[in-house]
Amino acid sequence: MGRSSIPPFPPAPEVRRPLQKMSGIEHLMIAVVSTAFDDLRSADVRQRDTALRYFFSDPETHVLSFPSVCRQMDWSVSAVRRRLKQTLSPWILPIESVELESHSRL
Structure with missing residues (x-):
């Protein structure tokens, strides 16, 4: 099995932007993503669904939407989503249903 081409999430420390060089909004963005990531493992179904x-x-x-955060932080939205699916698939199965539900509203 070859190495994954998906970058790790969160990024390795050596490729992260130094905290001193991050703006206030970037710190807030990281906090929002970190909270959502923690909520994915929550026992509270509503928190988990909101995070999904x-x-x-x-x-x-809006500025704190996941795609906006990814663009600001130079992360690939699709790569992070793939990594989340791989990481969470044993625990959270309805990821595809959330995606399908969002596409049906468009």
Whole structure:
């Protein structure tokens, strides 16, 4: 089996932007993504569902949307989503249903 072409998430420390060089909004963006990531493992179904929607169906309509954060932090939206699916698939199965639900509303 070859190496994955998907970058690790969160990025390795040596490729992360130094904290001193991050703006206030970037710190807030990291906090929002970190909270959503923690919520994916929550026992609270509503928190978990909200986090799934944030990562997999949140449109780029506001500065803290997942796609906006990825663009600001130079992360690939699709690569992070693939990594999340790989990481979470044993615990959270309805990821595809969240994606399908979001596409049916368009």
